[in-house]
Each structure stands twice: as C-alpha cells, then as structure tokens.
Amino acid sequence: MPELPEIETLVRGLGPDLRGRAVARVTVRENRLRGGVASDFVARLSGRRIRDLHRRGKYLLAPLDDGRVWLVHLGMTGRLTLAGPDRARERHDHVVVELDDGRLLTYNDPRRFGRLAVLEPEAVGAETGAGLDPLGQAFTPAALFALTRERRTSIKALLMDQRRVAGLGNIYVNEILFRAGIRPRRRAARLRLVDCARLVRATRGVLAAAIRAGGSSISDYRDGRGQPGWFQLHHQVYDRAGSPCRRCATPIRAQVIVGRSSFYCPRCQT
Numbered sequence: 001m002p003e004l005p006e007i008e009t010l011v012r013g014l015g016p017d018l019r020g021r022a023v024a025r026v027t028v029r030e031n032r033l034r035g036g037v038a039s040d041f042v043a044r045l046s047g048r049r050i051r052d053l054h055r056r057g058k059y060l061l062a063p064l065d066d067g068r069v070w071l072v073h074l075g076m077t078g079r080l081t082l083a084g085p086d087r088a089r090e091r092h093d094h095v096v097v098e099l100d101d102g103r104l105l106t107y108n109d110p111r112r113f114g115r116l117a118v119l120e121p122e123a124v125g126a127e128t129g130a131g132l133d134p135l136g137q138a139f140t141p142a143a144l145f146a147l148t149r150e151r152r153t154s155i156k157a158l159l160m161d162q163r164r165v166a167g168l169g170n171i172y173v174n175e176i177l178f179r180a181g182i183r184p185r186r187r188a189a190r191l192r193l194v195d196c197a198r199l200v201r202a203t204r205g206v207l208a209a210a211i212r213a214g215g216s217s218i219s220d221y222r223d224g225r226g227q228p229g230w231f232q233l234h235h236q237v238y239d240r241a242g243s244p245c246r247r248c249a250t251p252i253r254a255q256v257i258v259g260r261s262s263f264y265c266p267r268c269q270t
C-alpha cells in the first residue's frame with residue numbers, strides 16, 4: 001500500500017509537470033472507486049488549470065484555478081501515471097485526465113480502494129483528517145509526547161492512527177520503531193519525552209531515506225513515470241522475520257499487533 005514517501009515521491013515527480021497545466025478532457029471509465037466518482041467530477045475538473053500539487057498525509061491535493069481542490073488517494077493499489085498521448089490503454093485504467101499539452105495522466109487501480117474527488121476547499125480537512133504530518137514543522141517531540149499521554153494503545157497503533165499522525169503505514173512504522181530502538185508493543189503512555197524525540201528523529205530519517213530511494217515497491221506501487229521505488233532493499237526489519245538483524249545479527253521477530261504484522265529486533269529494541 002502506498003504510504004507517505006511514495007506520495008511525496010509522486011508529488012515531487014509530477015509537480016513540475018502538472019503545475020500551471022490545464023485539464024483538456026476527463027474520461028471516467030469506472031466510477032466504482034471508494035466513495036464513488038461523483039457525477040459532477042468530470043465537469044468540475046474539465047477546463048480547470050492546476051495551480052499546485054502538494055501532499056497532506058497520504059493525500060495528493062491539487063488546488064485548481066476556481067478555488068476547488070482535486071484530491072487523489074491511491075488506496076491499496078492505485079497508480080497515477082503521466083505519459084504521452086499515445087499511451088496504450090491498460091486494464092484497470094479507471095480515469096484518464098488529458099492535459100492541454102496532450103499528455104495523459106492516468107489513474108489505474110486494480111482493487112479500487114482509491115479515491116478521486118474535486119472538493120470545495122473547506123471540505124478537504126474532513127476528508128484528509130487532522131493528523132499531524134510527520135514531515136511538517138508541527139511534528140515535534142513535544143507534540144508527539146502530548147499525543148501519547150493517556151493513550152492505552154501501543155506506540156505502533158498510535159503512529160498508524162491517521163487521526164493523530166497522517167500518512168504512516170505498517171512498513172514505515174516498523175522501520176521507524178527499529179531506528180528509534182523502541183518495541184512496537186510499548187505502551188504509548190509509557191514513553192518519555194526523550195523517547196518521543198528519538199521517534200521524531202527516526203521518523204524524519206526513515207522517510208527521507210525512503211523518499212531518496214523513490215519509495216518502496218512492495219506490490220504495485222509505481223511513481224508518476226511508472227518506475228518502481230527501491231526502498232524495500234533497505235528495510236531493516238519489515239518482512240524480515242527470522243533473518244539476522246543488520247545491526248546485531250539477532251533473528252528478527254514477527255508479532256501481530258492490532259491486526260498487522262510487526263517486525264522488531266528483540267535486542268536493539270526495548
């Protein structure tokens with residue numbers, strides 16, 4: 001599933017091409033995505049100029065010249081790909097946006113958990129949630145410490161809770177907790193401020209490394225040019241149960257926490 005680094009990679013890759021471009025034509029071939037593609041989606045997007053492209057959590061946001069915002073969430077298997085006008089149609093190409101220079105921005109999504117909408121600006125917050133963006137300035141040790149107070153959940157569940165921290169999923173939370181030396185099951189309320197400082201540092205470090213590597217391609221993820229990311233080659237713990245820890249050689253352990261596989265080193269993480 002695409003997480004924050006993959007979306008950030010998309011924004012950086014597609015942003016320069018999309019900013020300032022106008023939408024010439026929109027074709028919806030399949031509207032059964034998450035929440036459905038609204039009947040006025042085509043009318044709201046056609047003819048509009050894309051003013052900017054940025055990210056909030058795992059959402060791509062493109063403010064349009066009429067003040068509305070085009071929102072894209074890739075769900076589990078979504079891909080947004082920019083290609084020339086002669087791009088051959090593929091299975092699961094659900095929405096095709098033709099730009100004024102003839103290029104095609106195609107939304108492909110085999111499992112259809114993604115979301116596409118054009119919203120009034122004041123409706124965007126309700127859709128994306130109020131969680132702190134882990135690359136934003138507001139994500140500080142003190143802010144994370146405040147979030148952990150009175151929480152009965154594990155730190156892993158808290159970091160994956162989109163209402164509190166936006167954009168982190170299972171892969172990166174496993175990697176962040178390893179880098180911070182904290183076990184996934186540790187009670188959030190038990191963390192000290194110094195632990196939160198380590199977590200914030202680890203979060204920024206893991207996300208920056210993943211963005212540099214172009215994201216992780218676990219299953220279907222591709223960037224805006226159809227290229228896979230390579231961060232999966234750098235995973236320290238994710239999906240490495242039984243393999244030696246890259247730091248201390250102790251076998252990595254797996255454990256299910258709130259329904260998701262967790263991986264940790266029993267020696268490096270306490």
Ligand SMILES: [Zn+2]
Nearest residue numbers: 245248265268
């Ligand atoms: Zn270790």
